[in-house]
Amino acid sequence: MTDDQRARIQEFIAPLLVQPGSTVRLPDDFDPGYSHPGLSKADAPALLEAGIEHLAELQDRLYSQDTYGVLFVLQAMDAAGKDGMIKHVMSGINPQGVHVTSFKAPSAEDRDHTYLWRVQRAVPARGMIGIFNRSHYEDVLVVKVHPEYLRGAQLPPSALEGDIWARRYREINDFERHLVDNGIKVVKVFLNVSKEEQRARFLSRIEDPAKNWKFSSGDVDEREHWDAYQQAFAEALSATSTEHAPWYVVPADKKWFARLCGAAILAHTLLEIDPRYPTLAEDELAGLAASRERLLAEGPLPEED
Numbered sequence: 001m002t003d004d005q006r007a008r009i010q011e012f013i014a015p016l017l018v019q020p021g022s023t024v025r026l027p028d029d030f031d032p033g034y035s036h037p038g039l040s041k042a043d044a045p046a047l048l049e050a051g052i053e054h055l056a057e058l059q060d061r062l063y064s065q066d067t068y069g070v071l072f073v074l075q076a077m078d079a080a081g082k083d084g085m086i087k088h089v090m091s092g093i094n095p096q097g098v099h100v101t102s103f104k105a106p107s108a109e110d111r112d113h114t115y116l117w118r119v120q121r122a123v124p125a126r127g128m129i130g131i132f133n134r135s136h137y138e139d140v141l142v143v144k145v146h147p148e149y150l151r152g153a154q155l156p157p158s159a160l161e162g163d164i165w166a167r168r169y170r171e172i173n174d175f176e177r178h179l180v181d182n183g184i185k186v187v188k189v190f191l192n193v194s195k196e197e198q199r200a201r202f203l204s205r206i207e208d209p210a211k212n213w214k215f216s217s218g219d220v221d222e223r224e225h226w227d228a229y230q231q232a233f234a235e236a237l238s239a240t241s242t243e244h245a246p247w248y249v250v251p252a253d254k255k256w257f258a259r260l261c262g263a264a265i266l267a268h269t270l271l272e273i274d275p276r277y278p279t280l281a282e283d284e285l286a287g288l289a290a291s292r293e294r295l296l297a298e299g300p301l302p303e304e305d
Ligand code: AMP
Pocket: 103, 104, 105, 106, 134, 138, 139, 142, 143, 149
């Protein structure tokens, strides 16, 4: 990849970054319907295909080394397009190097542990790209909107005193810092869908039999809490977008644009690592040369077809 291409990716995603230390207001600060001026839906397939090709090459390099890994966190309201983004952005990538984990309401086993336990267990290994479809952020989003969930969380009384959310933001920042300091790069995407677009997508899930499985009536109940979720997202983004683990707010009303953004953010993250194929030491190279001689000495190779 050329320096020019790197610069273009950086420029593409710059408006989506939540500046560390800034205070986010939703929906004022990020428009769910935004796409870059001069870019149209017709341009998207070719751009995405080219982007995915770059991603595949970067991932191949990442997989070849054993120092760095990438954790890509996806959070959103229902029907914002998390699954579609995973499907499309990861389409050209070697499945051996990717691991997707979806986080649902905590199980009995999860609740017997602290809230970061299940997430820590799913953190990608070095060489891998880990994708979190929902994440530890649910514990400062859905749980903040429904504080009654804390009653089932088996916490000691002291953990409920004072500002539990400020404490959780700090714990999350510390946890992510630990990952990054030790080689696992963290990048976080909030797919920002509008309330009207969510309504349209819910209706299409109800009306199209092939999409019925994606819908549950609970989704419409959660929609009643839209403003509280927006507030919780704004607070979480403000408190946890850091230099080491930044948040990007991706406009999600246009799926084609959201997917381009997702690919660009992942590419940018991999470029920051700049993973290289391992190189061999002198004695290993000599070993390779010796093996080559032995294989060639066996005789002529078959014709290629
Ligand atoms: P889905 O991704 O549509 O399958 O839904 C998963 C559901 O699990 C969502 O409603 C989330 O809000 C919920 N969920 C995920 N993590 C938690 C959590 N830590 N506490 C409560 N609910 C959660």
